[in-house]
Amino acid sequence: MSRRSGVLEFAVLGLLRESPMHGYELRKRLNTSLGVFRAFSYGSLYPCLKELVRQGWLAEETGSGAEDSRAPLAGRRARIVYRLTAEGKERFEELLDQTGPDAWEDEHFGVRFAFFGQTSRDVRMRVLEGRRSRLEERLAKMRASLARTREKLDTYTLELQRHGMESVEREVRWLNELIESEREGRDRNDQRGRGATPERDERSPSDENDN
Amino acid sequence: MSRRSGVLEFAVLGLLRESPMHGYELRKRLNTSLGVFRAFSYGSLYPCLKELVRQGWLAEETGSGAEDSRAPLAGRRARIVYRLTAEGKERFEELLDQTGPDAWEDEHFGVRFAFFGQTSRDVRMRVLEGRRSRLEERLAKMRASLARTREKLDTYTLELQRHGMESVEREVRWLNELIESEREGRDRNDQRGRGATPERDERSPSDENDN
DNA sequence: GTTAGCATGTAAGGAGTTACATGATTTT
């Protein structure tokens, strides 16, 4: 048991590090800010939150505290605001520093990149370069397989492969640009290993429709 | 129970329609020909094959028959060659004709496209156009969400969103080209609703390394 | 007055992976 998905855990800790939130809002942020790459349903989010509380990384705050003058919190089913504990912060920073091969696989890379603002520069570099070499490996295999089977494939299969390869090549070019601009950044201003979070204030009561 | 995944079932039926194969070879074809989009392990393939046999769509042929002069089939753990039955063919064609919204979702579109060679032109059109409008919906949402939150996001999150949107836009352009060339094809030669399979012969004993 | 949004949750299930078990054959 129970609901410690890696990606979801990471994203929840990361979002709550920026500011406390309740589940419903959290899910929307998950599916927009980070959401082109992964969408989560309540069925995975709520149990995950429970588990993170159990681990001591999150603390629940039932709607008693003041916190927000807007949102009268009368009526409206009492919402549970989750806040990152000190242990939770440690846990998240631990996860941020991990550069195992997992970090640049498809399922993880997007969410890792989304929190690059909180990530140290050398870890950013390792993740970007790891991702790039993963993709280049993949390209090599695709090219080899194409060379072997080209004449046997029909038009559509071929077109699918071609488009797939171009997508990967495009991501490699993107990574190249990112890596270069990280290097330039290092050469110019050399302070700041851990970026200060831009500190989002003016937390609007949210407005999003999911489908 | 038990292993009727949709995608995997479809791909297996489709590949076996072209020619009988045993599981091991099937898996390699799955992970190269159709493989940029999805990879399968034996742990899902073999149970799926069993299930398809149970349904009467595949027939097992243990290595008794002649079939292949190469591959002496001495030694080498007896391999089970799977062949599509008449019911299996019907089933596959049934699946080919389906144009429910599933057909253009991320998980299905790739594999549907891979078998466009066997698909009738009007179904091809519906799938391509369905995919396109699905992506345009997604773009609209992304643009809306970006407009709302742009100034609140840090550089990396913004860059991630931008890159994500460009990827989707690029796929839309690709679909536009495909749709247009389908239309041109229709205007010129108007025969051929169901394409003849290019009939792969010279089945090489396969050579692939997966990682 | 009904649809849409807000808000939290649970149970069951789907789709797949990993790790293991087994064993022969070819290549290094």
Place this chain on the structure above:
DNA sequence: AAAATCATGTAACTCCTTACATGCTAAC
């Protein structure tokens, strides 16, 4: 003689979704 590849399979597990249950408020 070790490593890779061929070949088939199972059990346990992971991660996530769907569908349901509940109930309130705002807008159309």
